[in-house]
Amino acid sequence: MITTFLSTAQSFSYMLSTSTSLFHQFPTFPPKSQTLPSRTRLLQFYTPRMASISGFRVWSQIGQGDCSSSSSPGDNGFCSFMEYVGKRGLNVEDDLVILLYHIQYACKQIASLVASPFNYSLGKRSGLGSAAGSGSDRDSPKPLDIVSNEIILSSLQNSGKVAVMASEENDDPIWISDDGPYVVVTDPLDGSRNIDASIPTGTIFGIYKRLEELDNLPIEEKAMLNSLQSGTKLVAAGYVLYSSATILCTTFGSGTLAFTLDHSTGDFVLTKPSIKIPPRGQIYSVNDARYFDWPEGLRRYIDTVRQGKGKYPKKYSARYICSLVADLHRTLMYGGVAMNPRDHLRLVYEANPLSFIVEQAGGRGSDGKNRILSLQPVKLHQRLPLFLGSLEDMEELESYGNVQQKVNPGYEV
Numbered sequence: 001m002i003t004t005f006l007s008t009a010q011s012f013s014y015m016l017s018t019s020t021s022l023f024h025q026f027p028t029f030p031p032k033s034q035t036l037p038s039r040t041r042l043l044q045f046y047t048p049r050m051a052s053i054s055g056f057r058v059w060s061q062i063g064q065g066d067c068s069s070s071s072s073p074g075d076n077g078f079c080s081f082m083e084y085v086g087k088r089g090l091n092v093e094d095d096l097v098i099l100l101y102h103i104q105y106a107c108k109q110i111a112s113l114v115a116s117p118f119n120y121s122l123g124k125r126s127g128l129g130s131a132a133g134s135g136s137d138r139d140s141p142k143p144l145d146i147v148s149n150e151i152i153l154s155s156l157q158n159s160g161k162v163a164v165m166a167s168e169e170n171d172d173p174i175w176i177s178d179d180g181p182y183v184v185v186t187d188p189l190d191g192s193r194n195i196d197a198s199i200p201t202g203t204i205f206g207i208y209k210r211l212e213e214l215d216n217l218p219i220e221e222k223a224m225l226n227s228l229q230s231g232t233k234l235v236a237a238g239y240v241l242y243s244s245a246t247i248l249c250t251t252f253g254s255g256t257l258a259f260t261l262d263h264s265t266g267d268f269v270l271t272k273p274s275i276k277i278p279p280r281g282q283i284y285s286v287n288d289a290r291y292f293d294w295p296e297g298l299r300r301y302i303d304t305v306r307q308g309k310g311k312y313p314k315k316y317s318a319r320y321i322c323s324l325v326a327d328l329h330r331t332l333m334y335g336g337v338a339m340n341p342r343d344h345l346r347l348v349y350e351a352n353p354l355s356f357i358v359e360q361a362g363g364r365g366s367d368g369k370n371r372i373l374s375l376q377p378v379k380l381h382q383r384l385p386l387f388l389g390s391l392e393d394m395e396e397l398e399s400y401g402n403v404q405q406k407v408n409p410g411y412e413v
């Protein structure tokens, strides 16, 4: 067992160390030797809206995903994420394109790590440090959220475009480069407590501009202040869902869209050019084992909608994966509300980026009283109640007034 842990850790460390030099060369993904029987040839005969994969004919939205309404899709009818942000599509600043290239590549690495047969038990935080034993010259294996953090940090360093990274996994922001034009806030692997059961997980990121007016401050101070920017200043935000498909969902402030990882080519392919959250859903998503710790307003709201006695006269259903990115992604697709009413989720690198994405899809992100993006962060790891979802459901929920859970005993699971 220990040998397995060690070899796993070594291969992860190897992956990280090689990634440093590879990043500069814009590596291909997946590595050539692991490439599946290529679909590239299929694409030569590609007819939009229908793909054939391994002999199965698959009706697909792919091919509707023009890089923009004013430009044509890629030569093969697909629009990749890099084409979308580059000259063919959104045409964002070159610096941002380079940064996004590195972030999406890091997420592909995390996707393959999460799906790896070698990550067994690495998701646990405790008891791992002793695996190598004292005196060993080999690295101890690290939980997946720590490895994911290192992958993201390494990718940001290699991009040359980031001044500071603030992550859930680090007590303080990490200053990377004085002249990096961007600030990145991230939860590298949210939901990792689910990893041993292969339940979906996700990476969350938000991108701000570096505040040049702070350049002359001491490093710790400017690192913190750059990281505590208001969510209204986000330039871009995204999440990557690691599930039956790997989905990159993102916004640059003009709508929300999603790309699906094509494992045979390594591209994130545009599959949802414009996500609009339904104004109403019929689903609420919450850990309702906490019902007796909820305030009266939240109990009444849930009791009302589950009986079909709310403004929308249908009985609501419950769905709760306990993985924020997955619960939000479902909510974006089907509508409804995803919530965690206690002070648990983090404003800077969870609530803000996700609220930006939801708002750009036509929904709302709130702490139960206030718009999330209007809150000024005061601490890096500041926690708050979080409610994300369809506009009409959110309005109805907030009208109950008392929905923030104050009792927070620190649950064991």
Ligand SMILES: O=P(O)(O)OC[C@H]1O[C@](O)(COP(=O)(O)O)[C@@H](O)[C@@H]1O
Pocket: 190, 191, 192, 193, 287, 322, 323, 324, 325, 327, 340, 342, 344, 411, 413
């Ligand atoms: O225990 P709760 O209150 O249901 O919280 C579950 C939430 O916590 C998270 O696991 C995040 O918690 P961590 O930041 O501690 O990993 C989310 O993915 C999930 O939505």
